[in-house]
């Protein structure tokens with residue numbers, strides 16, 4: 441074992457070991473925090489319903505006192521009894537309110553802690569990506585699978601690289617297993633991709649994402665936790681259907697444990713129905729220049745044949761610039777754009 445004879449190699453292995461240990465430690469801690477969060481969350485909803493009951497009781501007692509005041513002549517002793525019941529209910533309410541606000545404070549603290557941990561995991565990985573020579577390239581394909589998927593998969597295989605597919609439920613979902621079996625990442629995009637439905641309210645969005653999650657699960661046995669919002673997190677179109685929905689959804693999906701991804705290089709293949717292959721390739725290569733790590737937005741739909749044509753030039757050009765290719769994982773840097781609605 442020549443490898444271990446060299447001190448630098450042993451040191452290198454030790455550093456790798458430390459990095460892995462640190463990362464898994466942080467992830468584990470983050471998971472533990474998640475459990476705390478769930479526990480406090482359920483305590484809070486328990487407390488809320490008790491608080492509601494206490495208020496109901498107070499209302500009932502007040503009503504009784506009012507009725508008795510007007511209709512019935514009560515003895516002093518009966519009045520005192522009612523008043524002491526009312527006082528007890530008010531005390532109980534005050535106690536529950538105290539408990540409620542401390543639970544709320546606790547949950548806020550846990551959320552802040554969790555965000556901090558997630559940021560530190562991401563920052564760690566970004567730093568690795570940025571310091572790696574030439575950085576990482578995440579090729580991403582939205583809106584598929586389609587009649588072009590197998591061609592894309594063949595090209596990726598030719599270069600021995602992996603990419604990420606954000607799939608929709610209205611597409612040729614029968615190709616989803618191939619994407620996974622050939623080593624690529626699968627992400628959720630949308631079941632319907634209908635902006636006017638999914639961005640109308642949070643529940644519509646959640647049931648849409650559950651639907652596409654179920655489709656992927658049925659086809660692959662995988663519950664993927666990576667996703668991309670139709671139009672990206674910075675889309676403004678959603679404001680036509682509901683003000684503030686992207687702010688709600690980016691928070692909600694993150695707290696449900698999803699990692700969402702935008703992009704920092706646009707291929708422009710959706711700028712027109714058919715964009716020339718040369719334009720797509722030039723867009724990607726020129727927009728990648730000067731960036732350390734990139735996430736490239738492309739589309740995998742039946743009409744986007746020129747995206748397929750441009751792919752070899754894109755891959756070769758990016759390789760020549762020093763990029764190495766990887767599929768996205770939940771821990772990858774999110775390339776988040778600014779949420780504007």
Ligand SMILES: [Zn+2]
Pocket residue numbers: 582583629633670671
């Ligand atoms: Zn899309």
